[in-house]
Amino acid sequence: xxxxxxxxxxxxxxxxxxxxxxxxxxxxxxxxxxxxxxxxxxxxxxxxxxxxxxxxxxxxxxxxxxxxxxxxxxxxxxxxxxxxxxxxxxxxxxxxxxxxxxxxxxxxxxxxxxxxxxxxxxxxxxxxxxxxxxxxxxxxxxxxxxxxxxxxxxxxxxxxxxxxxxxxxxxxxxxxxxxxxxxxxxxxxxxxxxxxxxxxxxxxxxxxxxxxxxxxxxxxxxxxxxxxxxxxxxxxxxxxxxxxxxxxxxxxxxxxxxxxxxxxxxxxxxxxxxxxxxxxxxxxxxxxxxxxxxxxxxxxxxxxxxxxxxxxxxxxxxxxxxxxxxxxxxxxxxxxxxxx
Amino acid sequence: xxxxxxxxxxxxxxxxxxxxxxxxxxxxxxxxxxxxxxxxxxxxxxxxxxxxxxxxxxxxxxxxxxxxxxxxxxxxxxxxxxxxxxxxxxxxxxxxxxxxxxxxxxxxxxxxxxxxxxxxxxxxxxxxxxxxxxxxxxxxxxxxxxxxxxxxxxxxxxxxxxxxxxxxxxxxxxxxxxxxxxxxxxxxxxxxxxxxxxxxxxxxxxxxxxxxxxxxxxxxxxxxxxxxxxxxxxxxxxxxxxxxxxxxxxxxxxxxxxxxxxxxxxxxxxxxxxxxxxxxxxxxxxxxxxxxxxxxxxxxxxxxxxxxxxxxxxxxxxxxxxxxxxxxxxxxxxxxxxxxxxxxxxxxxxxxxxxxxxxxxxxxxxxxxxxxxxxxxxxxxxxxxxxxxxxxxxxxxxxxxxxxxxxxxxxxxxxxxxxxxxxxxxxxxxxxxxxxxxxxxxxxxxxxxxxxxxxxxxxxxxxxxxxxxxxxxxxxxxxxxxxxxxxxxxxxxxxxxxxxxxxxxxxxxxxxxxxxxxxxxxxxxxxxxxxxxxxxxxxxxxxxxxxxxxxxxxxxxxxxxxxxxxxxxxxxxxxxxxxxxxxxxxxxxxxxxxxxxxxxxxxxxxxxxxxxxxxx
Ligand SMILES: Cc1ncc(C[n+]2csc(CCOP(=O)(O)OP(=O)(O)O)c2C)c(N)n1
Ligand code: SF4
Ligand SMILES: [Mg+2]
Numbered sequence: 001x002x003x004x005x006x007x008x009x010x011x012x013x014x015x016x017x018x019x020x021x022x023x024x025x026x027x028x029x030x031x032x033x034x035x036x037x038x039x040x041x042x043x044x045x046x047x048x049x050x051x052x053x054x055x056x057x058x059x060x061x062x063x064x065x066x067x068x069x070x071x072x073x074x075x076x077x078x079x080x081x082x083x084x085x086x087x088x089x090x091x092x093x094x095x096x097x098x099x100x101x102x103x104x105x106x107x108x109x110x111x112x113x114x115x116x117x118x119x120x121x122x123x124x125x126x127x128x129x130x131x132x133x134x135x136x137x138x139x140x141x142x143x144x145x146x147x148x149x150x151x152x153x154x155x156x157x158x159x160x161x162x163x164x165x166x167x168x169x170x171x172x173x174x175x176x177x178x179x180x181x182x183x184x185x186x187x188x189x190x191x192x193x194x195x196x197x198x199x200x201x202x203x204x205x206x207x208x209x210x211x212x213x214x215x216x217x218x219x220x221x222x223x224x225x226x227x228x229x230x231x232x233x234x235x236x237x238x239x240x241x242x243x244x245x246x247x248x249x250x251x252x253x254x255x256x257x258x259x260x261x262x263x264x265x266x267x268x269x270x271x272x273x274x275x276x277x278x279x280x281x282x283x284x285x286x287x288x289x290x291x292x293x294x295x296x297x298x299x300x301x302x303x304x305x306x307x308x309x310x311x312x313x314x315x316x317x318x319x320x321x322x323x324x325x326x327x328x329x330x331x332x333x334x335x336x337x338x339x340x
Numbered sequence: 341x342x343x344x345x346x347x348x349x350x351x352x353x354x355x356x357x358x359x360x361x362x363x364x365x366x367x368x369x370x371x372x373x374x375x376x377x378x379x380x381x382x383x384x385x386x387x388x389x390x391x392x393x394x395x396x397x398x399x400x401x402x403x404x405x406x407x408x409x410x411x412x413x414x415x416x417x418x419x420x421x422x423x424x425x426x427x428x429x430x431x432x433x434x435x436x437x438x439x440x441x442x443x444x445x446x447x448x449x450x451x452x453x454x455x456x457x458x459x460x461x462x463x464x465x466x467x468x469x470x471x472x473x474x475x476x477x478x479x480x481x482x483x484x485x486x487x488x489x490x491x492x493x494x495x496x497x498x499x500x501x502x503x504x505x506x507x508x509x510x511x512x513x514x515x516x517x518x519x520x521x522x523x524x525x526x527x528x529x530x531x532x533x534x535x536x537x538x539x540x541x542x543x544x545x546x547x548x549x550x551x552x553x554x555x556x557x558x559x560x561x562x563x564x565x566x567x568x569x570x571x572x573x574x575x576x577x578x579x580x581x582x583x584x585x586x587x588x589x590x591x592x593x594x595x596x597x598x599x600x601x602x603x604x605x606x607x608x609x610x611x612x613x614x615x616x617x618x619x620x621x622x623x624x625x626x627x628x629x630x631x632x633x634x635x636x637x638x639x640x641x642x643x644x645x646x647x648x649x650x651x652x653x654x655x656x657x658x659x660x661x662x663x664x665x666x667x668x669x670x671x672x673x674x675x676x677x678x679x680x681x682x683x684x685x686x687x688x689x690x691x692x693x694x695x696x697x698x699x700x701x702x703x704x705x706x707x708x709x710x711x712x713x714x715x716x717x718x719x720x721x722x723x724x725x726x727x728x729x730x731x732x733x734x735x736x737x738x739x740x741x742x743x744x745x746x747x748x749x750x751x752x753x754x755x756x757x758x759x760x761x762x763x764x765x766x767x768x769x770x771x772x773x774x775x776x777x778x779x780x781x782x783x784x785x786x787x788x789x790x791x792x793x794x795x796x797x798x799x800x801x802x803x804x805x806x807x808x809x810x811x812x813x814x815x816x817x818x819x820x821x822x823x824x825x826x827x828x829x830x831x832x833x834x835x836x837x838x839x840x841x842x843x844x845x846x847x848x849x850x851x852x853x854x855x856x857x858x859x860x861x862x863x864x865x866x867x868x869x870x871x872x873x874x875x876x877x878x879x880x881x882x883x884x885x886x887x888x889x890x891x892x893x894x895x896x897x898x899x900x901x902x903x904x905x906x907x908x909x910x911x912x913x914x915x916x917x918x919x920x921x922x923x924x925x926x927x928x929x930x931x932x933x934x935x936x937x938x939x940x941x942x943x944x945x946x947x948x949x950x951x952x953x954x955x956x
Contacts (some may be wrong), residue, residue: 070806082642322622
């Protein structure tokens with residue numbers, strides 16, 4: 001297909017199904033952002049396959065006018081891996097929730113990342129089980145009061161980005177549902193990246209966990225509380241664009257440019273391509289109130305080949321050398337004998 | 341080679357090679373059976389090994405055995421009792437002598453009969469022959485270890501490498517006894533130890549030394565010959581059930597013109613399917629060794645959604661893990677082959693032993709009304725046919741299909757008549773016409789009820805499917821009560837409709853009469869032999885063997901109605917009998933069951949048959 005002839009609008013990616021998420025749910029905005037990103041990617045629409053698990057967020061494929069598969073709880077990663085490995089021509093998106101990917105599907109999540117299959121994994125993190133109506137999840141903050149933790153949870157949460165780095169992940173980005181611009185941008189970056197790209201979306205569940213991210217997204221303070229990183233750019237943020245991140249011993253700290261002798265030159269330049277995950281890990285872990293929360297592409301380390309491509313290469317290389325070309329060849333190879 | 345003048349021709353012989361796990365008994369047995377196959381004998385083999393990789397040396401628990409039954413007429417089973425037992429140590433003697441025919445020959449490495457070894461094997465005295473009452477056996481005590489060392493003393497090999505080849509000495513003796521040539525083994529050594537000519541030479545020397553020793557001591561005489569069996573003409577090779585299964589899947593992919601994808605996780609005794617297919621990159625097979633069984637089947641479902649022939653292979657515990665995902669394949673109506681190589685259960689059970697106790701799990705082990713087609717292989721070589729057939733049904737009916745085999749079939753081997761691919765039927769997957777711009781995911785074929793398969797990448801056929809109930813035809817999510825009933829009915833009807841495309845049940849032996857032996861899966865050989873024996877004894881007995889479990893063949897009731905007694909024989913507590921009670925309620929079913937991790941013996945089938953038929 002001639003790439004230049006493909007002109008899509010977000011509407012081309014909308015299915016005829018009525019979107020059934022609760023009014024005000026963060027999922028709506030993410031759906032719109034992904035449809036916009038896909039329209040801008042110049043990939044033929046029939047090449048998209050959107051695979052999900054179970055949860056509110058996992059209803060996503062039904063609302064997309066692409067090939068789609070609504071799987072079973074936790075298994076989106078395994079199903080998506082199968083689709084991509086079977087047909088690497090496809091652009092495969094995995095839609096998953098914090099319960100789907102971090103609890104029941106944790107095993108598949110770490111292994112798809114470790115293998116580095118060329119998938120775009122969109123993790124809708126609302127820090128709650130939405131579909132089952134409000135039980136705590138592995139990302140709920142310690143002390144969260146939910147239907148199954150009326151007195152507060154006593155277990156510490158996962159940070160999805162830490163799992164990604166721990167599983168030797170090559171791409172991790174974070175966004176928040178109400179920042180459409182950053183969301184569209186990171187979705188496109190994730191799609192272009194060859195390898196498992198994980199995008200964590202902080203997503204507000206208006207019904208069971210409303211306002212969990214309010215502190216971060218609060219209109220008045222958000223410029224001071226959000227740092228949007230971009231590869232090659234200095235990590236500067238703040239209402240007055242005067243705050244920045246500097247290295248402080250083995251750690252990081254926030255400084256104000258022009259105070260305590262700090263100038264713009266001291267501010268760290270974001271290197272998303274650094275294979276060493278050390279700084280990326282600190283960026284993933286930054287949290288209020290000492291730090292802003294980091295959004296954008298935190299890590300993007302391009303490997304030469306993805307798992308799915310290596311499988312294809314290996315087959316091609318074995319086939320080019322083998323004398324066995326079909327089943328007749330195979331069955332008649334080795335020790336055989338004739339009975340007359 | 342010296343020609344022996346006092347050759348005695350035998351119809352059939354069973355040999356058991358038995359030794360410590362580290363003694364190389366599987367290789368010894370394989371070399372013997374391959375050599376016999378090349379001579380044109382029919383045969384069946386049964387490897388029996390401990391679950392532990394390094395079971396305690398010298399103990400009965402650590403004994404590894406390989407039994408081969410070969411003959412110049414049709415061989416159905418590996419044999420109940422061995423005519424010749426090769427025991428490499430006292431533990432092997434202890435474990436296997438009770439499975440040796442009274443009066444048979446036992447070769448034992450006399451060097452191994454030390455006090456320590458005898459104790460480890462659990463003998464109380466220093467005379468195992470007396471203690472196990474083996475007086476009426478033809479016992480050959482051969483100093484196998486000493487003679488092996490003597491043979492190789494000038495090769496420069498270290499003591500450990502030298503003693504490792506003592507199994508070849510024993511093999512040489514048996515080769516002489518049965519007038520087998522050594523050239524196949526020589527070729528094998530040359531290939532296997534290509535990089536190490538000293539080892540090739542050493543193995544050859546020891547094999548020859550054993551052969552010559554047997555000739556010299558003459559204690560073995562008379563020596564035997566088993567002539568070639570009158571098996572159908574064609575080109576043959578030996579094949580184990582697992583490799584045969586793997587090949588059946590590739591053959592089906594070739595005849596369906598689709599790439600094959602396997603998602604799987606290692607588990608005894610199914611692992612060899614995964615291993616064999618991993619090596620078949622030459623034929624374009626994609627194998628995904630998943631992080632667990634759930635991922636194994638889910639990647640396969642993904643591959644099926646992507647338009648490939650997809651399969652997953654496992655054993656009972658893995659099948660349990662796959663249950664939820666199988667339901668997903670049922671409701672999305674995607675083609676998928678699930679191979680379950682049964683082993684002793686429950687739980688980890690007896691990993692290396694055989695059993696048929698996963699039948700109910702295969703039939704009903706899922707939530708909801710979740711019918712799948714089930715076929716069962718009944719010999720190592722027809723694992724190929726039923727893997728092919730499972731794939732055909734999956735692709736033509738758009739449904740998951742379970743193929744049941746078991747440890748006995750998986751590890752056993754027999755001559756496999758190599759088919760010509762051109763002679764196998766073409767498989768017609770039910771693809772949507774790519775030009776159809778009105779694609780409806782659940783539009784159905786009138787006859788098979790199969791829905792249409794549109795492959796991602798095809799412009800204009802973008803669609804969504806998944807685990808929520810779907811509206812028939814359109815495939816949109818539907819909670820409409822009547823529609824759910826319609827879909828449940830269709831999914832069941834689709835499976836039962838396969839009756840039109842599978843063969844009717846046939847009977848071997850008497851077509852009507854006193855009793856019908858009923859079996860399914862791997863018990864076929866034993867039931868065939870038992871039937872043969874009972875016919876000789878004058879019973880009017882037939883043998884009906886099921887390879888299609890769901891659906892059952894159309895003519896079951898008609899066949900059952902021709903016999904006074906129905907006897908269902910299976911290696912479980914009666915799961916198939918109970919299933920028949922549900923499906924064909926008008927009959928009374930007698931049962932012969934065994935759950936010991938072992939196949940039936942022909943003898944016990946004959947005895948129990950007589951009890952049932954004579955008793956009233
Ligand atoms: C095997 C299985 N266990 C449990 C459930 C019930 N269940 C459905 S969704 C869900 C949690 C969903 O939470 P999350 O993945 O965070 O998605 P969200 O609804 O928040 O988007 C659970 C426990 C199920 N469907 N299947
Ligand atoms: S319950 Fe929460 S997550 Fe689910 S749709 Fe409603 S708002 Fe969204
Ligand atoms: Mg959630």
